[in-house]
Amino acid sequence: MSPQQIHMELRGRVAQGVIALVFILICAGLFRLQIQRHSELLNQSENNRIRVKPIVPKRGVISDRFGTELVGNRPSYAISIVRSELDKYTTIRQLSALIGFDSMLIMARLKKNREPSYLPAVIKRDVEFEKIAILEEQYQKYPGITYDPDRVRRYASGISAQCFTGYVGEVIGQNKFSGEIPVREGSLIGKQGIEKKFDEYLRGREGTRYLEISAKGVVLGDLADRPANPGMSGADLILTIDAELQREAANSFDTFCCGAIVAINPKNGEILAIVSKPDYDANIFSGVIPTDVWDKILNDPRKPLLNRPLDGRYPPASQFKLVTAGALLEEGIVTGETVFEPCRGGWQFGRRWFRCWKSAGHGTENVVRAIAESCDTYFYQAGLKLGIDKLAQYARACGFGAPTGVDLPHENSGLTPNSDTLNRMYPDGWTKALTLNLSIGQGELLVTPLQAAQFFAGLANNGTVFTPHLLKTIIFPDGSRVSPPPQISFMLPFSPKTLKILDQGLLAAVHSEDGTAKGIAVTKYKVGGKTGTAQNPHGENHSWFVGFAPFEDPQIVIVVIVENGGNGSAVAAPMVGALLNFYLKRRTDLAESGVEKERG
Amino acid sequence: MAIQYRALDWKLLLAVAALTAIGIGLIYSAHHYSGSELRQGYYLKQIMWFAISLFTAAIVFHIPLKLFDAGSYVFYGISILLLISVLVFGSTRLGATRWFDFGQFSVSPSDIAKLALMLALARFFSYTRGSPLSGRNLAASLIITLVPVALILKQPDLGTSLVFFALMIGAWMWSGLSPGYLALLLSPLVSLIASADTLAWALYFAALLGLIFFLRPGLIFGSITVAINLACGIVTPFVWNSLHNYQRLRILTFLDPGQDPRGAGYQIIQSRISIGSGGLTGKGFLNSTQSRLEFLPERHTDFVFSVLGEEFGFLGSLIVLGLFAFLLFRMVRIALRCRSKFSSYIVFGAATIILFQVFVNIGMTIGITPVTGLPLPFLSYGGTSLVFNWTLIALALAADNAWQEY
Incomplete structure (x- = not known):
């Protein structure tokens, strides 16, 4: 028997003592309720309700x-x-x-x-x-x-x-x-x-x-x-939203019905504005929604409930040429100076003539010019050299085909098809014509505007992609604050050299003589950007533009897609230009006045 | 081994049968005026379960205890597998995954696990070499207990997991652990709670030092106790403060399942009023207005004691409490006279389970213990619970019967 052990008989006593104690406790509780407080509780029982x-x-x-x-x-x-x-x-x-x-x-x-x-x-x-x-x-x-x-x-x-x-x-x-x-x-x-x-x-x-x-x-x-x-x-x-920019972005749709805008700070992934059009008034959900109002929203052919920035799927169009170009450079297939067969308004592949958007042709170009002028012919040849699987591999490494991880529910992954996917989609076989289409961002390839914003934020930020997010600070009732730090999501699969060439292409698209987005005038700043015209078999093409500024030290990346807006350079590009102007001016004004401080 | 029916503790058996019968009467009364035929029929179902319980008890009684002894660890292993599989395949009700559904009725493996732990601890402590209370043995028995507890907390079911701890502490005490040392062993838990308030913790810590000085448990044991208490008292506030509010909220919600918004507070209020309104002699069988309990869906299960208190008053409650006390004292006596260590631990374990559930359930109805959802043994409606408790009695009687031979 060890020193802390007690004798068997004593164990019995302790056990009986514990039992007695429990029953005395219960009896005392019952005595208090049934004898001492009886009349009070009986009165409550008979007369009052709780x-x-x-x-x-x-x-x-x-x-x-x-x-x-x-x-x-x-x-x-x-x-x-x-x-x-x-x-x-x-x-x-x-x-x-x-x-x-x-x-x-x-x-x-x-x-x-x-x-x-x-x-x-x-x-x-x-x-x-x-x-x-x-x-x-x-x-x-x-x-x-x-x-x-x-x-x-x-x-x-x-x-x-x-x-x-x-x-x-x-x-x-x-x-x-x-x-x-x-x-x-x-x-x-x-x-x-x-x-x-x-x-x-x-x-x-x-x-x-x-x-x-x-x-x-x-x-x-x-x-x-x-x-x-x-x-x-x-x-x-x-x-992280800037309500003024948000308002400006929402209003910039003007007469256009549908589309999305995402504005993001490439240095930390903060979402500054995010717009889905057509919108609806969230206040109607506050009470019980009248059936007719609900039915009207539900049956609206423009689908106002579709959250386009993260759930809308669109072909990325020419913006995808940056992925193709990046892969081409990384794989060592071209250098910055390499030229392909000249563009004569299209390219003959097999028995089919693949048109370039510019029927007069672009002539002979290197990759920077091909990006700036968005030459389809150059990228048809590039895609063929890369092959569909390499293309899909780079697209996924650039964040396409997977959710961005934004702090909002119901995010779509989009679609980045490789040969397996296509075999499943077309069991009777498919031709390399699909590869040609995919390499200029058309066809089966689908991305969300948020994925596009994330990708270009990476290009604007030397390849580092931060997780897009909306939450800046939580303020608890006791006054304590928690601000989750920005998270690095992934690195673009491009070397600094490749990134530099791609960025030159984006700069030239806005600032060179033949750039597709030459028209957007942003005062005082240099802008990088890329147009896109997503082919839409159901109607007018979708108009894309993504731009970031200032080019030397990008503070904001803005993606605009206008459904059925037509040509990217005609509709979406001026919208981005105006928003970049608005935001950069606002930043300077705020910094100068120093009155309005961020609360985060 | 011959079974000596004449030596059977008939008085104990009678007390348990009386409790079960009273329970059936209360279940009948609880839904007597209910509009639902299903509810009115609960007492009939309970009578059927009573018969099944007697049958099961008779079978268990005739199984040689040696078999339980030899198979205790296997049984323990099976119960752990069942607990794991209920988490995977079980059905979820009220946010908890505790049941296997078999069409009309459902089985909770927690009851089987209680029995298994009781056997495993009995086996463990009756075959240890040297002091059963060495640090190694205490730690090993703690681990044996924590495995099912962790699985039951995952369901989540805090109330049931407490029964397991009660079993473990009961086994420790039956191994001869003195109350003073038990206090030392449990002191870190108190430290954890007291650390919410610095002054309270300081006072508690001073008292602990006094107890150590008085008991003189030896340098190693004493200093480990002090160190763990210090760690609990000092580290906990830091950890707590570093948690997000919602994490704290989750812990509090978990520790206090009785809190509203699910209306548990209301049930306690109504239960207290109806017990109090019963007074000394009560309103009489079927005479309670039931106005208070009408809205308690659990009045035939968790709150069956409230029906007793209202209809039979203080005196009626004392009779039931007396039956329980008689039963428990009797079981302690059996545990004391058992010759085999294993059977002694079995009987004491069974008494521990019954005592703990009686305390927590009746305490809940009068508002001195938190709402945990533990039924009142023998009285509450519920098939598995009744069969389980009768199995405990059968094991105790079998152990008593064998005390001369085994």
């Missing part, structure tokens, strides 16, 4: 990088029904008359809610104050109906912010869990965008009050032995 009132936490506010509110809260009232206190159907009819909500709809909402019947089930949010006043005055007429302070989400409108803010909606279905923290059915959680991605931060934590209610329905106050739990507000978020 009502559980959730304290809805303040959902976090979302601001842009300068503190401009993008998503806020508007105080309001919500009407709920506590089913366990509801005694007759007439109450529902009266409520229906008061709030102008069909009683069948009320019944349906009650039926759907699977929470315990003693918890209030929200029937209508954002109820006018006059109606709440009526409920307050005539509480005896409405047994089981409660009203509580609530908050309605307020989204900035007119700046196409819905594509990144997303929206909130009610939790439906039994015992839905979002993350690991349970939420009450009928409470609001993020359903899309930032609201969804950072819901756990924004949501906060619901509190609870326990109220004692007399038989007549009068609230007697908080239950004495159960203090209220105040809950916790959600955390505020500061985004």
Whole structure:
């Protein structure tokens, strides 16, 4: 027997002592409830009811990088029904008359809610104050109906912010869990965008009050032995967005219907503006959406719900020539000076004539000129020399065909076909004509505008690609701040020498005599850029442009795609030019005034 | 080995049967006025389970304890595999993955794992060489316990995993661990909790030093205890502060499953009011208005004691508590007179499980322990739980029957 061991008989005593202690504790608890507090609890049991009132936490506010509110809260009232206190159907009819909500709809909402019947089930949010006043005055007429302070989400409108803010909606279905923290059915959680991605931060934590209610329905106050739990507000978020640039970008679409804009800081991956057109007003999701409004959005042929910057898939068109050119240089197939067969407005491959966009032809060119003038003939030959699999391999190494990892839900991967993919798509066989098409970015190849922005941000940043992101800072209710540092996503598969040649091509596209984007005038700065005209079998071509400036020290990369906009140089390029001007001027002004500081 | 039915502890058996019968009556009462036929039929199902339990108990009783002894580690291994497979194949309800669904009824492997751990610990402590309380043995028994606990926490089910810890501590105490030393062993946990408040922790640490001075556990044990406590007390606040708010929230949510918004607070309030309204003698069988418990879906399972308190009052509750106390004292007596170490550990382990569940469940209904979802042995509605608890009794009786021979 070791020194800490006790004798067998003593073990029995200890065990009996523990048992006795447990039973004495329980008996004492029972004595307190059943003998000492009997009359008080009997009275509560016979006369009063206990009502559980959730304290809805303040959902976090979302601001842009300068503190401009993008998503806020508007105080309001919500009407709920506590089913366990509801005694007759007439109450529902009266409520229906008061709030102008069909009683069948009320019944349906009650039926759907699977929470315990003693918890209030929200029937209508954002109820006018006059109606709440009526409920307050005539509480005896409405047994089981409660009203509580609530908050309605307020989204900035007119700046196409819905594509990144997303929206909130009610939790439906039994015992839905979002993350690991349970939420009450009928409470609001993020359903899309930032609201969804950072819901756990924004949501906060619901509190609870326990109220004692007399038989007549009068609230007697908080239950004495159960203090209220105040809950916790959600955390505020500061985004990398520049609301002014966002507004300018949203407005720049002017008469065009559809498309996307992404503006990104190549030095850290911060998204400065992100636009999806056509847009919709996220505020309509705040309450219960009227069916007709919802149907109209859902059946709109322009697909406003498609989040084009990260879920829209387009052929990259001539922008992809940078990948082809990079691969060509890296593989040692050409140097900066190598020329191919001259362009005579197209190229003969086998029995087919592959046209260049410029029917007069480009003549003999090196790779820089071929990029600047976007010569198709040069890249047909390049693609053939590389082969489809090398092309696909470089495209994937440049970030295409995979999500960028942006902090938004529902991102598309796009499509970068290699020979395996094509074998599956065309079981009856395919020809090298497809390779020729792919090498100029047309055909099966599909990218998202965000992937294009990421790729050009890498070109503008010496090959280092940062993960595009929107979250700048989280501000917790206790005032503490967390700012996740920018993450390097990957390196472009190009050597510094190759990058230099590619950048020269991008510079020449804007500034040389025959450059495809010669028209965009950006005062004071040199700009690098590339046009693109995505062939669209269903209608007018899509117009792409991506530009970055200042060329020597790029601060911003902007991608614009205008669906059915036609020629890249005609539509998208001037839009990028205007936005670059706007942003660079704004930067200088801000720096000079020094008044407006970033809040992040 | 002949079974001596005359030597059987009939009084103990009678007490357990009485508890089960009372449970059936309460389940009947709980849903007597319920509109749902399914709910009204719960007591019939429980009667059927009672029969199954008796049958199972009879079989277990006739299996030689030697078999359990020899197969304890195999049984333990199987239970671990079951716990793993329930995480993979089990069905998820209320955010927890605890059950295998077989059409109409479902089985939770946690009960099997409780039994397996009880056998494994009994086996472990009855065959150790030297002192069962050497640091090595304590650590080994801790690991045997932590494996199923980790799998059950993953489900997640904090309440059930606590039963496993109770079993382990029970086995330690039955090996002769003195209460003072137990306090030293558990002190880091207290340190962890007390570290939330610097002053509270300082006071606690001073008390710990006093206890060490008084017990004189030796230089190595004493200094390790002090070091671990210091580490827990000083490091925890730093770790806690470095966590993000949402991470803290997750830990708090996990540690406190009874918190709202799922309305657990409401259940406790109603349970306390109905027990209190029962008074000294209660409102009488079927006479409780049930107005308080009407909205507790668990009133026939987790809150069956509230029905008892309301209908039969303080005196009725005392009778049930008396039956439990009688049962437990009797089991300790059996454990003391067992000749074989293994059977002694088995009986004591069974008593530990029953005592812990009684305490946590009744404590919950009167609001002195947190809501954990542990049923009240023998009284709560539930087939697996009833069969499991009757199996414990059968093992205890078998151990008693064999005390002369085995």
